[in-house]
Amino acid sequence: MQVQYDVIIAGGGMVGATLACLLGQSGKRVAVLEAHQPALFSPDDPYDLRVSAISRASQRALLAAGAWEGIVARRAFPYEAMQVWDATGTGEIRFDAADLGEPDLGHIVENRVIQLALLDTLQALDGVDVFCPDKLAEVLVDAQQVTATLHSGEVLQAKLLVGADGAQSKVRQLAGIGMETQDYGQKGLVCVVQTELAHQFTAWQRFMPGGPLAFLPLADGFCSIVWTLPADRADAMLRLSDGDFCRELAQALDFRLGDVTAVGERAAFSLRGRHAEPYIQERVALAGDAAHTIHPLAGQGVNLGIKDAVELAQQICQAQGDVGSVKVLRAYERARRGDNVLTQKAMEGFRLLFGNTLTPWKILRNSGLSIVNQMSFLKYEIAKRAMGI
Ligand SMILES: Cc1cc2nc3c(=O)[nH]c(=O)nc-3n(C[C@H](O)[C@H](O)[C@H](O)COP(=O)(O)OP(=O)(O)OC[C@H]3O[C@@H](n4cnc5c(N)ncnc54)[C@H](O)[C@@H]3O)c2cc1C
Incomplete structure (x- = not known):
């Protein structure tokens, strides 16, 4: 029929x-x-x-x-701030929901x-x-x-x-x-971890030449991570023991959340x-x-x-x-x-900007992040656009 x-x-x-x-x-x-x-x-x-x-x-x-x-009713975790910084310099920017008069910047949901x-x-x-x-x-x-x-x-x-x-x-x-189609030659490595220090309801993101690393906050002190790496390095990270992987990961986040104390299953997705x-x-x-x-x-x-x-x-x-x-x-x-x-x-x-290791680009992005961080109006226009409000 x-x-x-x-x-x-x-x-x-x-x-x-x-x-x-x-x-x-x-x-x-x-x-x-x-x-x-x-x-x-x-x-x-x-x-x-x-x-x-x-x-x-x-x-x-x-x-x-x-x-x-x-x-x-199942589970969703609101995050209240976002901290982004460049591994190759001093550039840093922070977005706070409170400054926008919003309860949160969004939710992390499975x-x-x-x-x-x-x-x-x-x-x-x-x-x-x-x-x-x-x-x-x-x-x-x-x-x-x-x-x-x-x-x-x-x-x-x-x-x-x-x-x-x-x-x-x-x-x-x-x-x-x-x-x-454009193959970025990178993989996104994902897993759920626990950290020594509390995540403070904050999404943490560090830009490195090989790609960004994000720690997204979840309940009970867990974080979900997305670590963009050149494809061969992502595969090598999947093969590490849990202990070695936790050490590499904590270091890659510059120990902002202290040591990574536990890690679950890991997987990596080709990025295109x-x-x-x-x-x-x-x-x-x-x-x-x-x-x-x-x-x-x-x-x-x-x-x-x-x-x-x-x-x-x-x-x-x-x-x-x-x-x-x-x-x-x-x-x-x-x-x-x-x-x-x-x-x-x-x-x-x-x-491309954050993956570039040439000095002029490093100066540009680090000074750019710091300048935008001080320009409240521009910073919050960026945040509002990302939130879709
Ligand atoms: C590492 C990583 C992290 C990400 N993080 C974020 C993030 O934080 N925020 C964000 O916004 N996005 C994120 N994304 C992107 C996000 O995951 C995708 O954009 C999203 O899953 C797309 O949803 P979709 O429903 O279009 O496709 P899919 O999620 O791929 O769903 C497609 C559905 O179709 C079904 N299907 C497939 N083929 C058939 C068929 N022939 N017949 C019937 N059903 C079929 C599949 O089973 C599936 O259920 C991330 C992606 C990656 C790789």
Whole structure:
């Protein structure tokens, strides 16, 4: 039997599930295809390796999607300050939520917690069906609709197919949409650690020539770390014993939090910048990592993806007539591409500026950080932009 939807979303990750919640709440008929059943959550579980720094704009979107309560009920950790400094000089900058009149700068949340809260919300929405675990097997696009055959044999029809299926997007491949890719030659090493000194509700980030190291605060004195390293050095760090790794890590943070006293499982992800060109074609749209991936140095990847979801939901909900038409989808792409490109270029600029060991660049970034730190207005404009307020 063929079931008729307004929108089929491939990918029930953080971006696809946010889009589905927003559409479902507006009365749209939505099918979500998610390849993997997310691991269940218990408050006694150790922290997951994959966490995201969620901006105020994303928090608001997740609230509107009906998932923020479920996120906080599981676990989310607000951070109140951010301290950034350059390993090769004296440049340093500090952002404080209190100076902005805000309770926090954002929240550190495990990715699976966000996904589970969104999927819970979806289960309660009448117009939304979640197919999990399931995937697209075949797609047929014609002038009237998209027909999707799933691995399970189910056949679905809709006006629009959205690829929110991550960086290796199958929808993008099936649609023949091109992708500009840049391999940074770096990996992001992630793990959860405990430190000798309290993290003070602060996100700590030290820029080194090989890449930045971030300590993101979690409850009970834990920190989630993202350490960008040249790929071969990241692999070597994965092979170290726990004791040797903790020593290297504490030193890399310049002992700001004293010794690293415990470390959990470690993993490293290859880092690539990607941008799809275009994001849309008739009856197909891409969102989140399926459309763009950026360097994680400022923790903006999923925040951009959630902005895509909000914009796409808005364009679909206010469309008069066919939601899969190029006219509707072009308005989405026009609204989002500029912000995504600008953020990607800014991250690229930071990566090159802080990775450069030549003296003029060292002077430029160190004096730049110190000057901006003293210019309250500029500093807080930067902070507000990162928070999306
Ligand atoms: C080391 C590191 C640290 C990061 N830290 C941050 C941070 O602090 N803040 C931030 O904003 N961003 C961060 N990011 C980026 C962030 O993780 C991604 O931008 C985000 O996960 C993208 O979400 P998404 O839903 O678009 O894609 P994904 O998270 O990749 O989700 C895609 C979903 O689609 C499913 N799927 C895949 N293929 C199919 C298919 N064929 N059919 C059905 N389902 C499918 C997958 O199972 C998955 O659930 C970081 C990235 C890295 C590598």
